[in-house]
Amino acid sequence: MEHKKKTRKSTPPIKVYCLPEERELIEGNARAAGMSLSSFLMTVGQGYKITGIVDYEQVRELARINGDLGRLGGLLKLWLTDDVRTAHFSDATIRALLNRIEATQNEMGRVMKSIVQPRAES
Template identity: 35%
Template sequence: MRASANKAGLSLSTFSKRVCLGYSVPSLEHQKARIELRQLKGDLGRLGGLVKQALADGADRQTVHRLLRELDARQRELQLAITLIR
């Protein structure tokens, strides 16, 4: 039980209480994965800002709009993945 509590990043008493009361106990690994995915989503947002800046600086509009749509689609996929990790 101690190993499971450590894996969840909780004290043994908190872990035991949550399990006994039927609450979900997310693992520390899942929490880290969600944080990493959120950081990646933010990176995609910043990249989108740079692409928009390229558009303002005279880049090909079709190419920029295609890239922005692709970035938006990847952000939606990441958000879905974040919500699926429990």
């Protein structure tokens, strides 16, 4: 006798009765989390915290950092092309620029890590 492996689709569903506006709210929350309605309800029902797919405040911070990197990279490019405007740049200035680029990259890494590994709730 064959033993069939149980799957979610082979078991009876849980029905949830709700008003149309409640359903819209639940569907909106699922979309905001980047999840299907079924996955969202399963996750919430098992007591897991739902986090949005994107933290817009952190995305704005990444955009700011990216702008900083662009400006720093532009300065470095000018120096590398022997542009007249950078003729007065000393080695110390270039080292400071490279250190600033590295610090900005580290800051970007910190923000990205906080998106991937969100802060624990208080």
